[in-house]
Amino acid sequence: MVPNKKDVIRLLEKIALYMELKGDHPFKIQAFRKAAKVLEMDDRSLEEIDQLTELPGIGKGIAMLINEFITTGHSSILEKLQEEIPKELVYLLQIPGLGAKTIAKLHQELGIQTLDELKRACVEGRIRKIKGFGEKTERNILQGIEQFNKKTFRIPLAQMLPIAKWVEDRLSDMKGIETFFRAGSLRRLKETLKDLDFVIATNHPKYVREQILQFPNIKDRINAGDSKITCKFSFDFDVSVDFRIVSPDSYPTTLHHFTGSKDHNVRMRQIAKARKEKISEYGVENTETGDFFTFRNEKDFFAHFGLPFIPPELREDGSEIDKVEELPDLVSEGDIKGDLHMHSNWSDGVHTVSEMVEACRRRGYSYVAITDHSQFLKIANGLTKDRIRRQLELVRKLNDQYSDITILAGIELDILPDGSLDLDEDILQELDVVIASIHSAFHQSERQILKRLKTAFENPYVNIIAHPTGRIIGRRKGYSVDIEKLFQLAKETNTALEINANPKRLDLKPEYVKIGKEMGVKFVINTDAHSKESLANMEIGVKFARKAWLNKQMVLNTMDTDQLLHFFKQKKEGKSDSFT
């Protein structure tokens, strides 16, 4: 079997691991990791890449290694490393707190290779006898093994948000804090998180430190330094939380630093270095004059380097800094003129139609669509034709009461397992907006799913396909769908695709939205709210959409009411025209 790109990436990363244990030069190891990363970031397959050395980070040596691997199926460099280093040691690297140097030493001194041998050596107190090791280290290794056995997985954003809020509520009540904010992958809005990070500005660091260490639910103190605290909190599951305590002067740079990503920071620091400057958590230093700069906010920090403010959710692999010129006028929450997917207590929502409308009015929307489930979803008390007509009446009446918001009568129409739609066209045509979605038979083949979606796309009354892949983050992968064909159908039929703002879903993901964006597909950002509180998820949905560098023009619900209705009307009339 000819190795593919993924195999090559794995090979390079594996070699890096072995080199670490061997004690090779850190920069050499870094070079292998960088090469793996460069390959991963490149969209092309191996066959499509003419010259490997054209990629930045791949030189003669690594190119030769890759070519050997492709032609022979194995790598002499890896084989040589494997002769020197027992492969069990690579496994031990996953234990938190244990790095390559420690493992190598334990192997040298005590001949330890496996997890069991390591554990036994700790229990028998043999580790403390090695020079440079002590009792504490022994205990820490045991703890690390315990943690490793528990395998702390990344936790879905939706499960972490309430815990973040819990921490924020406590920080808000705390005395002596100037300001604080969430950082890390939470601030960047990653769909799963390893831990939570908070940056705190204060002139009384000791006082703040003491208060944090008194927080309830602390199960374990990992670090408790003057400026950095890491604690494990115990909720339904264990969550590690980092607190960074800094002076108000340094707060913006610290916030930037701990928002990351790591790659983003590395790129920023490279840029600083080229300007004879050095970025740290505390500020920017001119390495020639010794001048030290702090900033009022992150915007000023970026401006110092001639960059516009790069929103946290965009800070990923560092390329966003170099592509900043291409940064479009990103869609923002202020651009959103309405929410086109929500449920009332007519189906499985908790609030009445008028409560939902009132909540949307307070959000300043120009329009709102009430889209309860259709009859197929019995468990959600889906609406029959009769109930739809009754709700329609209610919506029309309610509409007469308001001059500042347009209430659209809608439905979330189920696409049935057999590929038909849950309601006939005679009722659909009476509605203002129809959202179609799949809630059943997820196991079907990609072809069957596509056939179902196609029926919906081609129906003249279906305006939007909701949560197009059906995933629930960390719980359900979703049905198998051919993304390119999905976008093609959306484009051809003038149907918008939903970016679902529910943090459990966040469906579609940015990688997909990027593809659709190139194809000229229209998106709509909806909360799918089942209560008025969840309407606030719009903020999350918009930020998530921004990860795909989506601009206002690509998002349906940034249009004003007339434009929106015009867009819907065009599909009904069979015209395919884009809006502007």
Next chain:
DNA sequence: GCCGTTTTCGGCCCGACTGTTTTCAGTCG
């Protein structure tokens, strides 16, 4: 190992915390 309108040799992001040391190495983010 890779790279170069400051360099083909000498850099490659930067700092906190811990545990073990008597000034620092290892790990982490």
